[in-house]
Amino acid sequence: xxxxxxxxxVQESNVAxxxxxxxxxxxxxxxxxxxxxxxxxxxxxxxxxxxxxxEVRCETKxxxxxxxxxxxxxxxxxxxxxxxxxxxxxxxxxxAFYDLPLTSAKAQIRACVLDVIRDRVTxxxxxxxxxxxxxxxxxxxxxxxxxxxxDNGYEIVQTLILDIxxxxxxxxxxxxxxxADIKNKETIERADAEKTLQIKRAEGEAESKxxxxxxxxxxxxxxxxxxxxxxxxxxxxxxxxxxKDVMDMELATQYFDTMKEMGTSSKASHVxxxxxxxxxKDIATELRDSIIExxxxxx
Numbered sequence: 001x002x003x004x005x006x007x008x009x010v011q012e013s014n015v016a017x018x019x020x021x022x023x024x025x026x027x028x029x030x031x032x033x034x035x036x037x038x039x040x041x042x043x044x045x046x047x048x049x050x051x052x053x054x055e056v057r058c059e060t061k062x063x064x065x066x067x068x069x070x071x072x073x074x075x076x077x078x079x080x081x082x083x084x085x086x087x088x089x090x091x092x093x094x095x096a097f098y099d100l101p102l103t104s105a106k107a108q109i110r111a112c113v114l115d116v117i118r119d120r121v122t123x124x125x126x127x128x129x130x131x132x133x134x135x136x137x138x139x140x141x142x143x144x145x146x147x148x149x150x151d152n153g154y155e156i157v158q159t160l161i162l163d164i165x166x167x168x169x170x171x172x173x174x175x176x177x178x179x180a181d182i183k184n185k186e187t188i189e190r191a192d193a194e195k196t197l198q199i200k201r202a203e204g205e206a207e208s209k210x211x212x213x214x215x216x217x218x219x220x221x222x223x224x225x226x227x228x229x230x231x232x233x234x235x236x237x238x239x240x241x242x243x244k245d246v247m248d249m250e251l252a253t254q255y256f257d258t259m260k261e262m263g264t265s266s267k268a269s270h271v272x273x274x275x276x277x278x279x280x281k282d283i284a285t286e287l288r289d290s291i292i293e294x295x296x297x298x299x
Contacts (some may be wrong), residue, residue: 006036008043013050016043017076027093030274033052047096051077051157056113069116072140074109080153082270096153105154107270109144112160116140126166133161248290 009032010016016028021040028035028043035041056072078096100108120136121129137159144156166174174237 004255006034006038006041007101008033008035010046014046014048015093016046016094018042021042024094026099027090041130045097047078047093048102049078051075053107054115056110058117058174060118060121062121062126062129063123066126067167068121068126068129069122069165071165072117072137073114073160073162074140074144075159076105076109076112076144076154077157079150079153089184092153095151100148100154101151105149105152109154112149113140117161121164126164126170129164131166137161168187224295 008016008028010028010030012030014030016023016033018028018035019042020025031057035043053077054074054076057087058069058072060070079092096102096105116139120139124132140161141156141159144150144159149156159176176221221257
């Protein structure tokens with residue numbers, strides 16, 4: 001902004017305040033203007049119209065007695081030249097320049113922000129304060145857009161709560177608790193998974209044993225039925241033979257076939273088994289009793 005031979009230039013995004021004989025006279029918009037200083041006119045200052053940024057740092061504590069530092073950012077600007085009527089613009093410019101100049105406006109805004117943050121944060125625990133940062137910022141903006149700020153030619157565009165920073169020891173304790181919670185959760189999930197796996201494994205084994213038992217039962221029944229039919233067919237065709245004779249002969253045959261198979265295909269170098277007529281007799285007695293029992297069940 002310069003002044004020479006009564007001509008002045010007002011830079012873009014600013015308005016200038018002109019006095020005449022020490023009293024407020026007019027508001028000059030951006031551009032060139034004639035200010036005849038010889039007639040008592042004087043350019044006394046300017047009001048920036050651009051967006052201003054004010055950062056506020058507030059130390060307080062939450063409802064659960066955690067000391068925190070709240071960082072806020074306030075975007076504001078002068079509301080001069082926002083009205084359609086020129087006289088209204090002049091009134092706002094006069095208030096912004098004389099009643100609440102820029103340095104005083106910053107102090108007023110800062111004080112209002114601190115007051116609202118301390119009032120809201122002290123009524124919330126730390127977790128709630130983190131979750132409601134936007135609500136706190138909205139309360140600050142609402143408060144700043146009320147008198148005396150709004151009555152003196154200033155408009156609050158936006159307020160942001162940038163961060164809520166607890167004490168270092170509190171953050172360390174919170175991190176330890178968070179890590180412990182995660183570890184505990186993982187342990188519980190791992191135990192639940194192992195429990196589910198064991199249940200599924202037990203159910204599978206039970207089902208497998210059930211089916212295996214049914215298979216063995218059917219196999220034994222088929223063997224008994226086959227032997228029973230063989231005994232009846234043999235006694236009918238060969239007169240004078242009894243079922244006992246047929247079973248003894250069948251068992252002896254199976255016995256020697258088993259011995260042969262073990263001798264030719266077994267990988268063991270030594271196999272100890274009971275051998276002799278008495279052993280064959282015992283096996284024959286057991287099988288014969290089984291056949292008789294199966295036959296009785298059929299009847």
